[in-house]
Amino acid sequence: MPELPEVEIISRGLHTQLKDRVIASVQPLDAGCLSGTSRSFERKVLGRRVLGVHRRAKLVIVDLDADLHLAFHLKMTGKLLFAQPGEHGVDKHTRLGIHFADRTRLFFHDLRKFGYCRLLESADFENWNFYAELGPEPLQMSFQEFREVFQKRKGRIKALLLDQRRIAGIGNIYADESLHLAGIHPARSCCDIPDHQLQKLFDALQVVLKKAIDSGGSSFSDYVNSLGRPGAYQDFFQVYGRRGLECRCCESDLACEKVAGRSSVYCPCCQPIK
Secondary structure (H helix, E strand, O other), rough: OOOHHHHHHHHHHHHHHHHEEEEEEEEOOOOHHOOOOHHHHHHHHOOOEEEEEEEEEEEEEEEEOOEEEEEEEEEOOOOEEEEEOOOOOOOOOEEEEEEEOOOOOOEEOOOOOOOOOEEEOOOOOHHHHHHHOOOOOOOOHHHHHHHHHHHHOOHHHHHHOOOOOOOOOOOHHHHHHHOOOOHOOOOEHHHHHHHHHHHHHHHHHHHHHHHHHHOOOOOOHHHHHHHOOOOHHHHOOOOOOOOOOEEOOOEEOOEEEEEEEEEEOOOOOOOOOO
8 A cells, every 4th residue: 555655756746747727527347436426527627727746654645626625534445646648548457547638648557446535615625534634744743742652552552653643654564664773673562761762753753754755755566656667666665565585684583463453674683663
C-alpha cells in the first residue's frame, strides 16, 4: 500500500500537472470506485476547475472550485496517472478517467479494486468518520505531541505507529525502518520506552520519511508516481523485506514476527526487546 511518502509524491506531481485545468468529461469505467452514482458524479464535476492537489494521511485530495473535493484512497494497488494528449491511458485495470478541456487526462487504475474516489464538499469531511478520526501528520507534529501519543499506553509501539487515529500516514515500511534506526523492538510496550528513546524514534521517523520523499518513494510492487515512474527508496531499506539477511549495521541475521497483524522485520541485536 502506498504510504505517506508515496502519496506525497503523487500529490505534488498532480498539483503541478492538474492545477487550473477544467474538467470536460468523465469516463466511469467501474462505478464501484465512486461514492454515489456515476451520473451524479459527472453532473457535479463537469466544468469544475482544479484549484490544487494535496495529501492528508494516505489520501490524495484534488480541490475543485465550487467547494468540491475529490478524495482518492489508493489502498493496496491504486495508481493515479496523468496523461498528455495522445498518450494511451486506459487498460483493463482502469476504474475512472477524468478528461480535461485541454485534452489532458487523469486515470485511476486499481488492480485489486480496493481503492475508491469520494466527491465531497468541505463540510462533508467533518461527517466522514475515516477523515475526522485521522491523527496528526508526523512531519508536522512536535516531539511533545508525539510523546503524548505513546506515553502511559500499554500497546506495542509498532501497533500505535500503524494506528491512523494516533498518527496519520505511517505504514509497515516506514514503521519498520524508523524503529530500526531508533534501535527499538517493534513489539516493545509503549509504557516501557523512556523519553530519550521516544525522542530517537521521533527523529528517526523524520529522517526516514523525508529521505523516502526525496527518493521518490519506495517501488518494489505496484507504486509509481503520477507519470508512471518508480521511486528509489527501496534501495535504502535496512530491514523491510530483508528477513533472514544480514543487518547492514551489525551483520546479525534479521528476524521477523507478527506485530499488530503485520510482518515486522527487525534486528535482534540492534533492537533488543528489553
